[in-house]
Amino acid sequence: MSAVDLALFLTVIGSIVLFGGAAALALGWAFKSGQFENFQHGSQSIFGPDEPPGEPTDAFPGEPAPRP
Amino acid sequence: MDRGMVIFLGALLTFSSSWLGLVLFPFWQLGGEKPYQKDETDDPYPVPLQGLALAGQKVYQNNGCMYCHTQQVRSERFGNWWDANGEQRTGADIRRSYGQRRTVSRDYIYDNPTMLGTMRTGPDLANIGVRNPSAPWHHTHLLNPRSANAWSIMPSFAFFYTREKVVGSRSDKALSLGREWTVNPGYRWKPSAKEWDALLAAQGPALAAQVGLDPASAEGKKQLLDYWLTTPEEDYQVVPNADGDALVAYLLALRKAEVPLPEAKE
C-alpha cells in the first residue's frame, strides 16, 4: 500500500466512523428528548398566535387571499 | 421506544455500510491492480501515457471532450436490439467496433482523471487510435468536423490550428484540405458572387484551361467554383498548434479494449 493509498484509506475509514457516530448520537438524542412523541403537537409547531392554522399566508400582490 | 431504537440502529448500520460499500470497497477491490503480462517476454498492458500524448490528455480534459464522448465498451450482453429477422440480439458496442472486448477496470489504471464519460452525443473513443489511426484525418476532422461528415454537430476546433502564409515550401504538417475549409478556419467558406466574378476575370482562363471547363456558361462557372473550392490554397497553409498536435497524439494513443485480458472473457 502506497502512502497515497494509505491516506485515502484512512480518510474513508475516518469519515465513516465520524459520520456513523454523529448520526447515531443525533438519533439517540432525538429519542431521549422526545422528538418522536406527540406528532400531532409537532406538526403544529410552525404556527403561532399571529399565523394560526386556518389562515392562508400568501397571495398575489394587490389581491386578497380568499377566506377558507 | 426500545423497539424504535433497534430499528434505527439497524437503519444506521445500513446507512454507514452504503458509504463503506460505495467508496471503500471498490477502492480496496480496484485500487491495487497491476498491468497485465502474459509472460516475461510479453509487453505489459496498459502503459502510462507519455510526452505529447500526456499533454493531449490535458487538452481533452480542459475542453470537456468527455461530455460528448465516452471511453468505455459495454459487454456482449449489454443492450437489446432486434435484427432484420426480428431476432433479439445484444452487444452493440463491440459490433460498432468500439473495442474487441468490454473494457475492465485494469484498462484504466494509468488514467488520471479517468474520463469514462456518461454521454454519447458522439461515438465512443476508447480505441479510436486503433479504429482510425490516421493523424491527418483527425486533424482535418478537428479543424472542421463537417469536412469529414456533413451531418456532424461536433464543434470546430479551429483554435488548435494556425493559418499562415507559406514561406518557402509547405510544412509537412499542413492540412491537405480544399480552400473552402481553410480560408476561414472553423467555417465553410465560399466567395460572394461578386468576389467570384472578380476572381474569374483575373485568373478564370488559366483555371479553366487547367480543368477544361468553360467559364462563360452558367453550368461551367458553377463547376469551376466547386473545383476551385476543393483545391488547396496556394500561398496559405493551416498547421496544427501545440494543443492540436498533443490532442491528436492522445487520440492515437487511445487503444483500450484491444489487448485481450483474462478477466474480460465472457
Added chain:
Amino acid sequence: MPAPLTSEMLEANRARSAAERAAIDASCRGPVLAFAVSAVFWLLMGSVLALIASIKLHSPYFLTGSAELTFGRVRMAHLQAVGIGWASLATVAAALWQMCRLSRAELIYPKILYLACALWNVGTLLAVFGIIFGDGQSVEWLDAPRYAPPFFIAALGIVVAWVVAVFRRRREPHVYVTQWYILGAVFWFPWMYLVTVFMIFWAPATGVVQPIVNWWFGHNTLGLWFTPVAVGTAYYLIPKIIGRPIHSYYLSIIGFWALALFYSWAGMHHLIGGPIPGWLASASTVGSMMMLIPVLAVAINHHMTMRGHFHRLRYSPALRFTVFGAIAYTAVSVQGSFEALKDFSEVAHFTHYTVAHAHLGAYGFVTMIYFGLFYYMIPRLTGREWASPLLIRVHFWCAAVGITVYFVALSIGGWWQGRMMNNPDVPFGKIVTYLLPYLFTRSVAGVLLTVGHLAFAVSFIMNLAGWGKRRSGGPTFFVEPGG
C-alpha cells in the same frame, strides 16, 4: 385547563408572536438576501451558458471559432453556475432562513455570513471563468479548477457553523421535519465534498475508483444536498401557506430517515455496463427501488395536505411554484427508481433521456421549490410586496411550460437515441440527424426558461429597490421590521 383567554390577551399574544417573527426575519435580512441575490445572479449566468450550449448542439457554427465558448467548456461552466452558483446558494438561503424561523431564534453575528457569501461567489466566479479560460477538470459536477474548492470549503464551513449555532439557540423545543432535513444536508454535503475532492484531486485514486467516487458525489449532491432542503422547504411552505398542518407528520419523519438511509446507494446507475464491479450496480438498483418508500411518503403527504385546497394555487404565487416542485419531485423520483432497472437503463444510458431526467430533478423539482420559497421569503425580508403580479405570472408560465417542453422533447428524443445506439445496424450519423429537431425544441424551451428568469430577476430588483407596496396587515399580520 388554563383559564379562557380574553380577547385583549389574545390580541396581545398575537402581537407578541408577530413581533418575534418580524424580529427573526429582520435578523436574517442582510445575509439571506445576499445569498438570494447572488443565487439569482448565477441563475441568469447559468441560463445564458445553457442557451449557448444548447444552440451549439443543433447549430454547430454558432459562436464557433473561440476556444472560450466551445461546447465542452460552456457545458462545464453551465453546471458550475447553476449547481454551485444558483442551486447551492439558494439552498443556503433556504437553510438559514427556515432554520431561524423554525428554531424561533435570531441569526447571530450576521456579518460573518457576508464573508461566507463573498467566498462562495469568488469560488463560483473562479470556477465558471476558470473553466471558460481552459482549466476545466472534466469531472462531472466537480469541473471547477483546482483553485476553487478551498473557497467553497471555507464558505461551507461558516454556513454549517451558523446553521448549527442557530439550531442550538432554538426557543422552539420541537425539531420540525424541515429542520431534520436541513441538519442532514449541512452535515452530509461538506463531508461528501471534502472526501470527493480529496480522492479525485488532492490524492487521486487509481483508475475507475475515480468515476465511482465521482458519481457517488454527483448523485448525492442532488440527493443529500438539494433534495433534503427543497423537500424540507415544501414541508414548511405548503402547510404554512394554506394554514393547515401536514396530513401525516409521522410519515414525514419516516420519509426523512428513509431518504437518509437509501439515497446514498443510488448513484452507481450512472456507471451501469461500465468497467466497475457488477455488485455495485446491483446494490445501486436496490437502493434506487427502496427510494420509492420516502418518495411515496412525501407524495402522499403533500397531496393529502393540499386536498381541498388546490383552488389556492390560483391565489398564491409561492404555492404554485412549490406544488409544481413537489409534484415534479414525485415524478422524477419514481422515474429515477425505474430508470435504475437494467432493461430500462440499458436504453437510457449515454443519451439525452438522462439529461431530461436530470433537468426534471434539478429544475422541475429543486429550482421550482426555491422559486416558491423566494416568492414567500423575499417580501418578509424586505418588507415590500412584489411589485408586479404580471411578472410573477410570466415567470411561472415560462418556467412551467419551458421545463415541460424540455422534458418531453428530450425524453422522447433520448429514448429513441438509446434504442438506435443499441442497434449496431443504425449508422451513427443517422442518430445525430434524428436528434436535431428534439435538440432544437430544447433550445426553444431554454429561451422560455430564460425569459422566465429575466422576469423573476426584474421582479426581484424592483422589490429590492422598494418599488412594491409596503407590507402591512394583510394575510400575514406583518409587523414593519424595526417598527
